[in-house]
Amino acid sequence: MNQELNEFSAVKISDHQLVPWPRVAAVGAMVAFSLPTFITGLEVYQALEPMQAFWALVIGSIIIFTIGGVMGVIGARTRMSSYLLVRVAFGDKGASVVNIAFAISLLGWFGLNINLFGDAVSRLAIDVFNLEIAPLTLAIIASFCMTLTTVIGFKAINWLATLMVPVLGGVTLLLAYSALSEKSFEQILATEKVATLTLGDGISAVVGAIIIGAIIIPDITRFVKHWSSAIYIAFISYIVVQLLVMGAAGLAGATSGKADILDIMIDMGLGIGASIIVIAGSWVLNSLNLYSAVLGTTATFPKLNSTVVTIALGLLGIFVALLNLLDNFITFIFYLSIIFVPVAGIIISDYLFIRPQAYNIESLADNRAIAPKGFIAWVVSAIFAVLSTEGIIATPSGIAAIDAIILAGIVYTALSWNERDSKHRKINP
Numbered sequence: 430m431n432q433e434l435n436e437f438s439a440v441k442i443s444d445h446q447l448v449p450w451p452r453v454a455a456v457g458a459m460v461a462f463s464l465p466t467f468i469t470g471l472e473v474y475q476a477l478e479p480m481q482a483f484w485a486l487v488i489g490s491i492i493i494f495t496i497g498g499v500m501g502v503i504g505a506r507t508r509m510s511s512y513l514l515v516r517v518a519f520g521d522k523g524a525s526v527v528n529i530a531f532a533i534s535l536l537g538w539f540g541l542n543i544n545l546f547g548d549a550v551s552r553l554a555i556d557v558f559n560l561e562i563a564p565l566t567l568a569i570i571a572s573f574c575m576t577l578t579t580v581i582g583f584k585a586i587n588w589l590a591t592l593m594v595p596v597l598g599g600v601t602l603l604l605a606y607s608a609l610s611e612k613s614f615e616q617i618l619a620t621e622k623v624a625t626l627t628l629g630d631g632i633s634a635v636v637g638a639i640i641i642g643a644i645i646i647p648d649i650t651r652f653v654k655h656w657s658s659a660i661y662i663a664f665i666s667y668i669v670v671q672l673l674v675m676g677a678a679g680l681a682g683a684t685s686g687k688a689d690i691l692d693i694m695i696d697m698g699l700g701i702g703a704s705i706i707v708i709a710g711s712w713v714l715n716s717l718n719l720y721s722a723v724l725g726t727t728a729t730f731p732k733l734n735s736t737v738v739t740i741a742l743g744l745l746g747i748f749v750a751l752l753n754l755l756d757n758f759i760t761f762i763f764y765l766s767i768i769f770v771p772v773a774g775i776i777i778s779d780y781l782f783i784r785p786q787a788y789n790i791e792s793l794a795d796n797r798a799i800a801p802k803g804f805i806a807w808v809v810s811a812i813f814a815v816l817s818t819e820g821i822i823a824t825p826s827g828i829a830a831i832d833a834i835i836l837a838g839i840v841y842t843a844l845s846w847n848e849r850d851s852k853h854r855k856i857n858p
Contacts, residue, residue, distance in 0.1 A: 441508035441790045442651045448587065450658030455590040456583075456649050457666035460642045460717065461674050462597040463710035464545050467690045469638040470675025471682045476626040476634075479618045479683065485628055486675050489635025492830060494667040496773050497643035501659030503780050504647020507788050511645040511721070512728035515772070517787050518779045520799040527772060527807075528725040534641060534769065535722040536742060539575075539715050540749025543568045546711040547750070549691055553707065557700035568750055571711065576743030578716040579723065580736055583652065586716050593709040598670075600702035601677050607697045608680035617683045629827035633818075636830040637764070639671060644773045645721045719743060764815075770830050771810040774837030775803050782842055783849045802848075806841035810834075 460466075474482045503514060512531070516524040547564035550571075554560040578585045626634070643663075650659040678690055685693045694703040723739050780788050814833040817824035824832055 441513075446652060447654045448652050450653045450655075450661055452587050452591050453649050453653055453658070454662040454665045455594045456587055456713070456717065457642070457646065457662050458594050458670040459590040459597070459710065459713035460639065461666055461671040462594065462601070462706065463542070463714040464549060464690070464707050465542065465714075466638060466671060466674045467678040467706070468545075469634060470678030471688070471690050471693075473626075473631050473634055473675065474679035474682050475688060477624045477628065477631045478622060479620050481624060481628050481631060482679055483618065485631030485635055486672060486679065488828075489632045490667050490672045490675075492632070492636050492828075493639055493643050493671065494663050496640070496770070496834065497646045497667055498660050498663035499777050500644060500773055501646045501650040501663050502656045503776065503788070504650040505653050505656040505659040507647075507790075508651045509647065509788070509790060510651060510724050510728070511647045512725045513790070513793065514647060514776050514780075514788065516728065516793060516796060517784075518776045518800065519803045520797040523799040523801075523804060525729045526804075528729045531641075531645070531769070531772075532722040532725040532729075532742075535645075535718045535725070536746050536749050538641065539718045539722070539742075539746035540751075542711050542715045542718070543572055543746060543750035546571050546707060546715075549707045550704070552691060553695075553700060553704045556695050557704060568747060571715075572743055572747045572750075575712055575715045575719060576739060578712070579719040579743070580739050583649070583720065586713060586720060589709075589716070590713050593705075593713065597706055597709060598673075600699065600706055601674055603702065604694065604697065604699060605673070605677035605680055607699070608677070608684045611684040614680075617680065620683065627827065629824070629829070630818075633829045635675065636770070636828075638675075639667070640770060640830065642717075643667065644769055648721050648724060649717075715746075719746065768811055770814075770833040771807045771837035774810065774834040775806050775841045778838040778842045779803070779845070783845045802841060802844040805844060806837045809840050810837035 470486065473485050476482075477485055500511070504511065507514070509517075512524070512528050515527050515531075518524075519527050547568035550567045551562055551564040554562050578589065646659075646663065646666075650662055653659060653662070681690070681693045681697070682688070685696060687693050687696070691703055691707075694700065719739065719742060722742050723735055726738050726742065727733055727735050786792075810833045813822070813836055814829040816822045817832055818829045826832055826835075
């Protein structure tokens, strides 16, 4: 079996495809070194009081690390992609619904990032290089490069991420240093302003900005040699890099008073750095978005050729970009967290408490068609989170993302406890 087929089909990663964990961590870090993450950090700072913004970034990053760490360990131990894990938890037909929903969401992210890329690079080309290039032209060129990278596979994404992480890390640190040169951290925290969001809303926005990456992190942690490496990858991606990126953007916004991250970086003399972030960050992030969308699609329709699927979804992503999702960015990522967090709760509960023995590639040969209990837990927890967010019902934590994942785990475990007992008696009579 060749690597391309193995990488995109319903089999686990083989030993010869494993890579050192720092290289995989570079891919995870590149998801945080992206323009949407910078924008989220700036938006959260603007919407909250300074100390609230600080805690929103810290708590949100810890939540993402926890979810991504556990999901990453499951991927590393089973060497299965997130979409194969969904098949085990939701059944073959049930997984089709979940995986297609994931693929649609990832294409939404693909289109959003293409849209961001086209507008941002067009502006930077004029402001920094005095070149006028149409955003649509840039979007088409970017889509082609990202699609080609995805066709080659994880190896190409990994190589590009490993090359660019040190550069983007340097630019981000320079952004934070420039901001703190204008105003000290203590002065920023002492700034008085009116919050337009609650702390819980801010935390949910931070979680929503990168929650899809945390849930599908098994797609990359399945390439590591030991499950402990998945913890390191999640820590570097979500505690170190995500916190650094969002924090740097917030600091820059606090010292500049401006609401556009590109304007801020240009004013600070970081126009070329901004160009690198936009181009390199968007390239890796969108290649990974497309990569995971292809995994979801081919897991649902295994007879489809992965190369054809990649090209088709790349073209569809350009169409999605024309829908212009930028106007609803915060709303988009906020509700994204509410809808998709429960999926992780169900997989984690199923793997840890209910059917750990089912999470191997051999079990898919005799997999159940559908798991109604998983769908019930998903729907109930998502509805609860939405209603609590809208203030219709009381929320225990004030953080929609936490409510969703905990409730999903509790509901699924309660509904499936007898199933666990039954399996346990069969194995240990």
